Amino acid sequence: MPLTFLAADRDASTAAQPDVPLPHSDQDYWRRPYRLGPWRVGIAxxxxxxxxxxxxxxxxxxxxxxxxxxxxxxxxxxxxxxxxLRLLRMGIWVSSRGLRRVGLLGTRTLRWREISRVHTVQQPVKWLGLPRTVQGQGLLVERHHGEPLRMLLTDHSADFLGRPEVFDRAADTIEAWAAEHQ
Incomplete structure (x- = not known):
């Protein structure tokens, strides 16, 4: 039985194409562009x-x-x-319709046309979502109208702590989705 939700089970023919940000045939389906981190799974x-x-x-x-x-x-x-279950569902989800941030108590969806820029910045970020801040990287979304959103992803969150290469891949994937659909 193919496990399509695992990154290793992606179709090899679409994975080799550099112009497809995520190697899935159906880009209208909401997908998380990264795997859950061990901290989030352990807490759950x-x-x-x-x-x-x-x-x-x-x-x-x-x-x-x-x-x-x-x-x-x-x-x-x-x-x-x-x-x-909600803790496991939390995170960033992307599709051709927009970017969705699922939090513990609420969900916020932005259409790609509402977003002016998605980029990685170096600045103090929260460590595991706690009040303590450390120097790190974060993915920032700037909107056309209104203030920028809170950090989407940080390299010190429960999904990326101790896995900087996974953070870089996730940030690059989200930036590629934004560039393709704007």
Whole structure:
């Protein structure tokens, strides 16, 4: 069974073409131009492990105690599962229609015609999204009207920490999408 979501399973005939930013035949489909990083996957795995413990405790509470307590515990487990899934969904997605930034609580989509420039800059960036800043690279989007967006990607985020070559490839891919569709 071909796993089309893996980068290694891309079609070799389209991967050799330099004019296609992402080697996929359907560019109308929203795609993440990079793989998830180990930090993001690890955090989501720990959250899912916590939700498993919550489900087991809900079963114990349901067998031994009041059903209302078990309902609250199951509700908490469902919220933690939704949090882990949303954490895995977070990131930058591109298609021929535009650029989509999926956050923890919201999603923002910009059409390519709204974007004037996408480029990499050297400046202080947040380390793993925490308040601490370090010197690094970030991908900045400038719009035709309005203020620039927050950094799309940084080389110190949960997807790219310790993997600078992956950040460079992702930034180049997004810049190529922007150049092609503007």
């Amino acid at each position: 795995a720990v959250i899912l492990l916590i939700s498993a413990y919550l489900m087991i405790s809900a079963l114990i509470i349901a067998l031994a105690g009041p059903p209302a307590g078990a309902g609250v515990t199951v509700g908490t487990a469902v919220v933690t599962i939704a949090l882990a």
